[in-house]
Amino acid sequence: MLSSIKRLLQKGKDSTVSSSDLLQQPSTDQAVQVEENELSDVFPKISFHPLMHIEDERRYVYQFLNNELAPLKPNQLSLSAIELEANEDGSATVTAFVRNSLEKAVHLEDAILLLISEEGEILGKKGFKLEELGDMPPCSSRPWHFVFEREFLLKEDLPEKGFELAFDLSKTIHRLDIDPTWEGRLTEEQVTELSNLVNTLPKLRVNEVSLHALRANYNDDGNLAVNILVRNGSTTAVNLELLPLEMLNEKGEIIAKGLFTLPPLTIQANTSKPWTFIFPQELVEIQAFSQWSIRVPDQEVI
Structure with missing residues (x-):
């Protein structure tokens, strides 16, 4: 178990955005909360998808890794990448915590995610249906697997560490x-x-x-x-x-x-x-x- 934790520690990086960048209409009370507690730290608690089967040892690993993550500020959404695996079929699987520091349940929808190297180079780009994450409790952190098929990868050689999973906020117009x-x-x-x-x-x-x-x-x-x-x-x-x-x-x-x-x-x-x-x-x-x-x-x- 200890070797599993050491293998994952400090592999990926954290990417954080304001909830207003992704969610449609932040409520008035949320806006007030930001102003009042803009300097306070929020430590999202681990939350597992109810339909996701995770062995006890893996749950412990996720719990430990989540506790090691940097805190968020109020009303933020974060992708904290912890592992990047190259698969035999040419795809790549990124394991990351999807974290939120909002004081209400969060339901995400469609979003384009970028896989980025430590040098800032885009390694992959794909749209994901984040509604599959389900309703995330307030101030929660949910581990999830994001699969980039071969056609969504821009590079064949993927790094073992320093990678980042980020929301694409470019809002490209159709x-x-x-x-x-x-x-x-x-x-x-x-x-x-x-x-x-x-x-x-x-x-x-x-x-x-x-x-x-x-x-x-x-x-x-x-x-x-x-x-x-x-x-x-x-x-x-x-x-x-x-x-x-x-x-x-x-x-x-x-x-x-x-x-x-x-x-x-x-x-x-x-x-x-x-x-x-x-x-x-x-x-x-x-x-x-x-x-x-x-x-x-x-x-x-x-």
């Missing part, structure tokens, strides 16, 4: 991405219209890719041309090569369906790209329609 083949087909007014649409659509979940229906019409040869906005909420580009699509009317009946082979179609990270999909007339099952939606088969209508 933007419109026009494919070069489309640039001569759209007027400035149409580009502005699409850009405004992208800015008003509901926020994507971390790593979510979705389709948004734009317009549909029959061309001169009777084929059905459907314009779709492909939205990528991931921190990495998505390449689409084969895409099955179903077009439905307001009754849920299939208007047309088909499997599309793409060049591939690359959707850059955190962007939305318009694209036209043409259903040959022999794949169109319902000719007349007014309202319609688009989906990938076996998924919810988008």
Whole structure:
């Protein structure tokens, strides 16, 4: 047990942010608490996820390591990295304490996390669904494993110590991405219209890719041309090569369906790209329609 503790001590670093940077609306009483106790220290107590099975020896190790961490100031959130493991499949697992010094339960949502070297170099970047942490009690510290798959790592050689897990607070704005083949087909007014649409659509979940229906019409040869906005909420580009699509009317009946082979179609990270999909007339099952939606088969209508 002692060797396990020594192996983990002082491996990673601590990264701390104000709770207002991540949580939507800090309450008034929290703001007052910051002002009154801005110099006081908070020592978050260990809290294990109720559905997480942890052996007694490991619990003791976590408890000891948590007690060794530096205190927080009121109304802070912290990621305290303690271990970085390279896995056989090329991924990396970072074990860290997620700590909060708020005087109420905390429920985190989507966040982009950065894996950073001691020299400040970004080693990895990935979006995580932090809601999986569950409701964290007030002033608590919860150990968690964060897995960076190979495609989310920027370096192959990972350090044994001095690494840091941090929240990405850059708040990158989701933007419109026009494919070069489309640039001569759209007027400035149409580009502005699409850009405004992208800015008003509901926020994507971390790593979510979705389709948004734009317009549909029959061309001169009777084929059905459907314009779709492909939205990528991931921190990495998505390449689409084969895409099955179903077009439905307001009754849920299939208007047309088909499997599309793409060049591939690359959707850059955190962007939305318009694209036209043409259903040959022999794949169109319902000719007349007014309202319609688009989906990938076996998924919810988008």
